[in-house]
Amino acid sequence: MTEVNHMTTHEILTRAKAAAPACAAMDTARKNELLNAMADSLIARCGDILAANDEDVRRAEGVIAPVMIDRLRLTRQRVEDMAAGVRAVAALPDPVGETVEERTLENGLALRRVRVPMGVIAIIYESRPNVTSDAAALCLKSGSACVLRGGKEAFCSNDAIVKALREALAKCGADENLVNLVQDTSRASSAELMTARGLVDLLIPRGGAGLIRACVEGATVPCIETGTGICHVYVDKAADLAMAERIIFNAKTSRPSVCNAAEVCLVHADVAEDFLPRMKRALDEKHVELRLCPRAAQIIDGTPAGPNDFDTEFLDYILAVRVVDSLDEAVAHIARHSTGHSESIVTSDGAAAEKFARAVDSAAVYVNASTRFTDGGVFGLGCEMGISTQKLHARGPMGLRELTSVKYILTGTGQVR
Amino acid sequence: MTEVNHMTTHEILTRAKAAAPACAAMDTARKNELLNAMADSLIARCGDILAANDEDVRRAEGVIAPVMIDRLRLTRQRVEDMAAGVRAVAALPDPVGETVEERTLENGLALRRVRVPMGVIAIIYESRPNVTSDAAALCLKSGSACVLRGGKEAFCSNDAIVKALREALAKCGADENLVNLVQDTSRASSAELMTARGLVDLLIPRGGAGLIRACVEGATVPCIETGTGICHVYVDKAADLAMAERIIFNAKTSRPSVCNAAEVCLVHADVAEDFLPRMKRALDEKHVELRLCPRAAQIIDGTPAGPNDFDTEFLDYILAVRVVDSLDEAVAHIARHSTGHSESIVTSDGAAAEKFARAVDSAAVYVNASTRFTDGGVFGLGCEMGISTQKLHARGPMGLRELTSVKYILTGTGQVR
Numbered sequence: 001m002t003e004v005n006h007m008t009t010h011e012i013l014t015r016a017k018a019a020a021p022a023c024a025a026m027d028t029a030r031k032n033e034l035l036n037a038m039a040d041s042l043i044a045r046c047g048d049i050l051a052a053n054d055e056d057v058r059r060a061e062g063v064i065a066p067v068m069i070d071r072l073r074l075t076r077q078r079v080e081d082m083a084a085g086v087r088a089v090a091a092l093p094d095p096v097g098e099t100v101e102e103r104t105l106e107n108g109l110a111l112r113r114v115r116v117p118m119g120v121i122a123i124i125y126e127s128r129p130n131v132t133s134d135a136a137a138l139c140l141k142s143g144s145a146c147v148l149r150g151g152k153e154a155f156c157s158n159d160a161i162v163k164a165l166r167e168a169l170a171k172c173g174a175d176e177n178l179v180n181l182v183q184d185t186s187r188a189s190s191a192e193l194m195t196a197r198g199l200v201d202l203l204i205p206r207g208g209a210g211l212i213r214a215c216v217e218g219a220t221v222p223c224i225e226t227g228t229g230i231c232h233v234y235v236d237k238a239a240d241l242a243m244a245e246r247i248i249f250n251a252k253t254s255r256p257s258v259c260n261a262a263e264v265c266l267v268h269a270d271v272a273e274d275f276l277p278r279m280k281r282a283l284d285e286k287h288v289e290l291r292l293c294p295r296a297a298q299i300i301d302g303t304p305a306g307p308n309d310f311d312t313e314f315l316d317y318i319l320a321v322r323v324v325d326s327l328d329e330a331v332a333h334i335a336r337h338s339t340g341h342s343e344s345i346v347t348s349d350g351a352a353a354e355k356f357a358r359a360v361d362s363a364a365v366y367v368n369a370s371t372r373f374t375d376g377g378v379f380g381l382g383c384e385m386g387i388s389t390q391k392l393h394a395r396g397p398m399g400l401r402e403l404t405s406v407k408y409i410l411t412g413t414g415q416v417r
Numbered sequence: 418m419t420e421v422n423h424m425t426t427h428e429i430l431t432r433a434k435a436a437a438p439a440c441a442a443m444d445t446a447r448k449n450e451l452l453n454a455m456a457d458s459l460i461a462r463c464g465d466i467l468a469a470n471d472e473d474v475r476r477a478e479g480v481i482a483p484v485m486i487d488r489l490r491l492t493r494q495r496v497e498d499m500a501a502g503v504r505a506v507a508a509l510p511d512p513v514g515e516t517v518e519e520r521t522l523e524n525g526l527a528l529r530r531v532r533v534p535m536g537v538i539a540i541i542y543e544s545r546p547n548v549t550s551d552a553a554a555l556c557l558k559s560g561s562a563c564v565l566r567g568g569k570e571a572f573c574s575n576d577a578i579v580k581a582l583r584e585a586l587a588k589c590g591a592d593e594n595l596v597n598l599v600q601d602t603s604r605a606s607s608a609e610l611m612t613a614r615g616l617v618d619l620l621i622p623r624g625g626a627g628l629i630r631a632c633v634e635g636a637t638v639p640c641i642e643t644g645t646g647i648c649h650v651y652v653d654k655a656a657d658l659a660m661a662e663r664i665i666f667n668a669k670t671s672r673p674s675v676c677n678a679a680e681v682c683l684v685h686a687d688v689a690e691d692f693l694p695r696m697k698r699a700l701d702e703k704h705v706e707l708r709l710c711p712r713a714a715q716i717i718d719g720t721p722a723g724p725n726d727f728d729t730e731f732l733d734y735i736l737a738v739r740v741v742d743s744l745d746e747a748v749a750h751i752a753r754h755s756t757g758h759s760e761s762i763v764t765s766d767g768a769a770a771e772k773f774a775r776a777v778d779s780a781a782v783y784v785n786a787s788t789r790f791t792d793g794g795v796f797g798l799g800c801e802m803g804i805s806t807q808k809l810h811a812r813g814p815m816g817l818r819e820l821t822s823v824k825y826i827l828t829g830t831g832q833v834r
Contacts, residue, residue, distance in 0.1 A: 021752070021776065105797060109786055118808055119778065197633075201808055216614075220634045222809040243831040250833035335438070357826045359438065361536065369526055369829030378834075379825070380522060391535055391618055391822035392639040393810035405808035408796070409774045412786030414660040416667035417795075 009192045012180045013199040016120045016145040019177040024117040024143045028094040031141055034172055035090035038140075038179075039083040041168035042133060045160065046079045052160035053129065060153045064127075072127050072154055082133040082161070085383075089137040092382040095400045096143040110411045115404045117143030119201035122193045123385075124149045124215060126207035129157040135206075136165055136179045138385050142403035145178045147200070149193055151207075152185035159183075194219040202403070206386050209313070224394055226386035228313050229259035229341035231371040234330040234356065236347035237270040243368060244275060244346040245282050248319075250370040251344065253286040257315050259387060260342050260374040264310060264320045266330045267296070272323045276300045288317045295323035310337045327352055331359045338362055340389045342371040363389055363396035426609045429597045430616040433537045433562040436594035441534040441560045445511040448558055451589055452507035455557075455596075456500040458585035459550060462577065463496045469577035470546065477570045481544075489544050489571055499550040499578070502800075506554040509799040512817045513560040527828045532821045534560030536618035539610045540802075541566045541632060543624035546574040552623075553582055553596045555802050559820035562595045564617070566610055568624075569602035611636040619820070623803050626730065641811055643803035645730050646676035646758035648788040651747040651773065653764035654687035660785060661692060661763040662699050665736075667787040668761065670703040674732045676804060677759050677791040681727060681737045683747045684713070689740045693717045705734045712740040727754045744769055748776045755779055757806045759788040780806055780813035 007015075026034075042049070053074040060069055101113040121144045125131045132148055139146035150158040158181055166176035182189045193200060194215060203223040205215035216225050233251055235244040251262035267275055276299045280290065290302030291309040302321070309320045310333075324330045327345075334343055344366035345356040353367040364374045374396060376384025381399030388394040394402035443451075459466070470491040477486055518530040538561045542548045549565055556563035567575040575598055583593035599606045610617060611632060620640040622632035633642050650668055652661045668679035684692055693716045697707065707719030708726040719738070726737045727750075741747045744762075751760055761783035762773040770784040781791040791813060793801025798816025805811040811819035 021778075024778075025775065103797070105790075105795065107790070107795070109790060111796065116778070217637045222807055224809070240831070246831060246833055254834055353828070357828075358442065361438075361441075361533070362824065364825040364827060367826070367828040369827055369832040370834055372834040373522075373524070373526060373827065373832070374825075378522065378524070379528065380520070390639055392641070395823055396825050406812055407779065408781040408791075408813050409784070410781060410786055410790065411770070411774075411784040414657070414663060415786040415790070416663055417671055417787055417789040 007183060009182050009184055009189045012182060013147060013196050015177040016147050016180050017199050019175040020119045020145040022175055023145055023178050032090040034169060034174055035086055035137055035140060037168040037172050038165045039086040041164040042079055042083040045164035046076060049079055049157065049160040049164065050074055052156040055156045056154055064153055068127055074129060074157060078130065082130050085134055086137040089141050089383055092141065092400060094141065095404050100406055107415050108413065109415055112409045113406050114409060116407050118403060118405055120145050120147060120199060121202045121204065121403065122147045122200045124190050124193060124205045124211065126151045126211060127154050129154045129161060131206060132158045132161045135385065138383055138400060138403060140178060142400045144403065147180045147182060147193065149182040149189055155185050191218060194221060197221055204386060224388050225390040227259045227341065227389055228339045230264065230313050230337060230339045231260060231262045231341055232264045232266055232334050232338060232343045233262045233371065234266040234345045235268060235271060235275055236327060236345055236349060236352050237268040238349035238352060239271060239346040240348055241271065241275050241278065245278055247344065247346055247370050248279055249282045251372055252283065252288060252319050254372055256317055260372050262371050263314050266322050266324050266333060269323050269325050273299055283319065286317055288319055291318060291320045293322040296321045327355060331356065334360055341387065342374040344369060344371050424600060426599050426601055426606045429599060430564055430613050432594040433564050433597050434616050436592040437536045437562040439592055440562055440595050449507040451586060451591055452503055452554055452557060454585040454589050455582045456503040458581040459496055459500040462581035463493060466496055466574065466577040466581065467491060469573035472573045473571055481570060485544055491546055491574060495547065499547050502551055503554040506558050506800055509558065509817060511558065512821050517823055524832050525830065526832055529826045530823050531826060533824050535820060535822055537562050537564060537616060538619045538621065538820065539564045539617045541607050541610060541622045541628065543568045543628060544571050546571045546578060548623060549575045549578045552802065555800055555817060555820060557595060559817045561820065564597045564599060564610065566599040566606055572602050608635060611638060614638055621803060641805050642807040644676045644758060644806050645756050647681065647730050647754060647756045648677060648679045648758055649681045649683055649751050649755060649760045650679045650788065651683040651762045652685060652688060652692055653744060653762055653766060653769050654685040655766035655769060656688060656763040657765055658688065658692050658695065662695055664761065664763055664787050665696055666699045668789055669700065669705060669736050671789055673734055677789050679788050680731050683739050683741050683750060686740050686742050690716055700736065703734055705736055708735060708737045710739040713738045744772060748773065751777055758804065759791040761786060761788050
């Protein structure tokens, strides 16, 4: 195995770019062979990975918050889960080579639009080391080389994981530069990935709002904005209130730390007096703090909502609540405050549901269901490389298809124009 | 009509953003009614538009090159062509609302992925005033408001065109802020469009390499890189040389100033001695200057190729010529020097054609046809908003479909996770 330490980010990018065409040309069987070998290698190197992770955890203790340490910590079970995740990607259909469109032009040219790999995909992410193997597997299956830039707290873990993955590639006679870890974890390397025009075909930031903003604002390479979620549940005047209670309870409390959890409940004035007390009773069970608009505060107890409470991704047991006079007012509130991730209406009125679904401009719009379903696995993509909250290329959960591009192939018999 | 002069770019963007939802909600008949009224208004205001154009041309004379003056100048015929272009967009199928995908998830949620408008599309372009009406029509038909930022040499013409278009919108009772012209033609307004996060959903630069680079590098809003074309024709050892001669003649000389014209001919060494002299005879008729690699120079007369000749979009009667020893060498040359626009192989060998089509990573790859066909009209899109040479969202000619996004709509019966 080539020694990758001390390689500059530019050298790593150059090697990934050189490796990409061979990956693009691989057939499905070969890619799956490599993926399964990568999974085997994670298990074989589990001891090394856990030792490296111990080192990361030891350095991080007292430096980062306990919840972040939990995210960072690996166990044998977690490494086995990572390997299972890589095998699951091997089992997914291969998006590359699919003919998306096929027709004959008036001049006789046979036109085909086919799905092709991106080339080099760079991913900048934060502390969870499982992202390392997930991202490498998704990129390889979609025919691209990847350049991974993880957080400095997870460097030893990520390095051990990538060493195991590259070892598998080398053993199978493939170019190990299909999977690369940036060795420099300073801001300089992120900046270099963001601006490596001609070397990076797609940049995906995965992490907190600050990281994503830095990438979107600093990137000169194509970049997809992923995932902050200020998600809304609107309880319409025609809502089944028992269903509304179940949905808001689930959307808020089943996993508050994730981006598809609800942060705001909008309630139609006609049902506010009936609904808010029962909602509060349900949420009290989980000690959810309510931040209330003045009208809601006249009906139930809670904290008065501050100026930022309708624009905050709490990621916690906190829910902002506002009473609105109409569906239009709910839609307007969402247009002004949403991050465009996931919103839900609870209603028995088909026309109201249709209007909401049409007017709300978010990646996923729900009728009578929890916002928690916005997820690549649930949507049947088999996997997920973040959730796009912008409108270009991919919107919502990104699976293998969203990691590819297309090209036109036109076959003629000497046509000139 | 509201007075738009002296409105700041931020005010214009804010009004466009406010106007966009109504446009997104319009049905096809209403959009077509507005488009046909816009076409009528261009004809009705033809006198005003030509007078404004005279003013632009008068100011530009002696300041910009004669070829640029030609691009700037409008005639009654050109205004009629603009109106016909707007009517042609009205006649195209409406992409908005199309169900792209529909299935039921395991949990019973009915999932639909539907095509939706972008919202606000900003376009920064150079001197041709016809782009103004084209872009406005394409954005409106795809359900988006547009903010147009033309070049300062065409400001009076663009302003008169936009006034005519807005007058038509107002007459039909629609929001005239669906079509907007930025009043400030300094660099500051371009910079503002590039960074108007939350107000611009898509930025499209149309123009020279400098403009496009500035947008791609400066944009913090989603941006699509369009069209410089260093296009290659590769004459394989198994080529029909008469066909190769016709294709290279057409690709180079039928319209050298456009992005899909060929700039480079690669010739397999096995056929170079037969092919190059006949190619030269054909191109001599149009006085094409040949920039030759040392091996080509041993076969035909021409200028020795300089260090940049294989990396230059000549847009002129100039062709760089290189002899290669294999298809692989041709593919490698293209990977290193192409802008990813359009490339062609001339060959009678099916395996060579397939290998080339697979390995060349450009928006359009041709087998036995001229590169000149890369065009929205020719590809059957009915229109074109530039040609994307990057891999995100759109690749190749961008039609109405490429000006839209998608969203997921999920309908349930109270599902929680």
